[in-house]
Amino acid sequence: MADDSKPLNFIQQTINSDLEAGVVDKVVTRFPPEPNGYLHIGHAKSICLNFGLAQQYGGDCHLRFDDTNPEKEEDEYVQAIIEDVQWLGFQWSGDIRYASDYFGQLYEWAQYLIREGKAYVCELNAEQMREYRGTLTEPGKNSPFRDRPVEESLILLESMKNGDVDEGLMTLRAKIDMASPNVSLRDPVMYRVKKVPHHRTGDAWNIYPAYDFAHGQEDAIEGVSHSVCTLEFASNRPLYDWFIENLPVPATPHQYEFGRLNLNYSVTSKRKLKQLVDEGHVDGWNDPRMPTISGLRRRGVPAVAIRNFCDSLAVAKTDGMVDMSQLEHFIRDELNTNAPRAMTVMRPLKVVMTNLPEDHLEQLQAPMHPNLDMGNRTLPFTREIYIDQNDFKEEYSKKLNKKLSPGKRVRLRNGYVIEAIDFVKNDSGEVVQVNASLVPDTLGTDPADGVKPKGVVHWVSAQHCVDCDVYLYDRLFSDPLPDAGDKNFLDAINPDSLQILTGCKTEVGLTDAEAGQPYQFEREGYFCKDSKNSSAERLVFNQTIALRSTWVEA
């Protein structure tokens, strides 16, 4: 039974009544991606739904590749999809399935339909077929080949299959109703000739089944009880049912449609994502700005954050636009509770503690996390340190009273209170060094003179730190609806979505950070070592997401 702490969605309600009525005795779902691109956040919702349903009801969820169109499908994509599903934390029941496993069975069923007088080989070309189909408001008209003899169709189908027919010359069509108000019932194409090698079946076939002729039968073969798909397939449902009713299939699965996930400031269309990759607007399918599962992973988003986000979304028939901030909430929520803390200075400014000896070296202890159970780390503290340029102001102002400025104090995070004395500028007028004095006896306690610092600043020892590059990301699109209406989504690309900071200084302890392991760089945000650009010589961190900030300096 499903978890009853949350209201049941309409699919769970259906499952419950199917179970009660005995129509179904085991829940079987499936996630059926076409291997023609990488999975994105929209797929994550479907994955969480389908695998989640199976878990809740003690059933099975199959991973099935819908590989019925060899022109667009590649093995690279199936490998990537397998990796993404597993990374998200799901395991399918039994072997991985492929629509192509059923090509033989599908072909026999096509012959069956022909013999039943319910399918025929049509020789209309694409343009003619469009004309015969009619329009949304006018009925179509029958193909001149509609009543051709069964034997003839059988023979023609065989030659299509054997490669004796050129592409575009013939199709196999279901004989349903050319006057149906539902256009997808106007003698839909079941098989088309494609003399294209398939990533699994090679050149064994010259014809490939169309989605509508394949999907429901695949479900029936696998014993899928609840075939969940997105809303745009709703008008295909009568056709799904028609094949199930008219074929000697081993089961009668049913299709249910829910609203797909749309996220603002992003696009979730494999076609458009592929275009971003192919045209080089991003660094591949796993560019950290991409809403792909692999992009989110490379960016440092934990799988559990994605799952929690998906679980928070309603499964309903409304197709809404979810705020990016909603996803961000779950990312921060997870990272805040689990990411170890560290200090990284992104725009280093040297601070010299003039009242400390040159060789001062002190090992400070700092907690890994506000949750003290996560242990401690050691921070070397020396006479020279780096703080962020942003945390020093030449002149004090009340609005910026948490910054360090001459005569003012600040606490070094996990360390002492310091007070700035003066500063040094270079020829360009930039502050390049701050001289300060350490206020004694302020480790873990406020200054004895009662002058308590307002701000806390992160820092790193100038002698004991490591250089790194930090990649800061902003949304890929500056338009909340980059592909609405007739807009060209490429025009909405945010030119400042990637900012690379070099010469940043981080704790030595992060030298051997594991790629993907999240850290909170205190007062900045969450980061992880990049799996692609990091090397033995170069340490690169991706910003997963900034800390929430309700404060605006300007």
Next chain:
RNA sequence: UGGGGUGUGGCCAAGCGGUUAAGGCAGCGGCUUUUGAUGCCGCCACUCGGAGGUUCGAAUCCUCCCACCCCAGCCA
């Protein structure tokens, strides 16, 4: 204009004829804080696309209207 689907606060969304219309995100106040983070407290729809109707009583039932989404690939 044919068919299918949906309309509850800025966003997501519960609600399935009967207390003052859940909750989350965002936002706004305040408290705590060695992260301007986190946490905590408070505020945020006299109203449920609109208009009628049924009823003692409707966001929930009926009627009409309006808006938006999907369908005319030999894509999925």
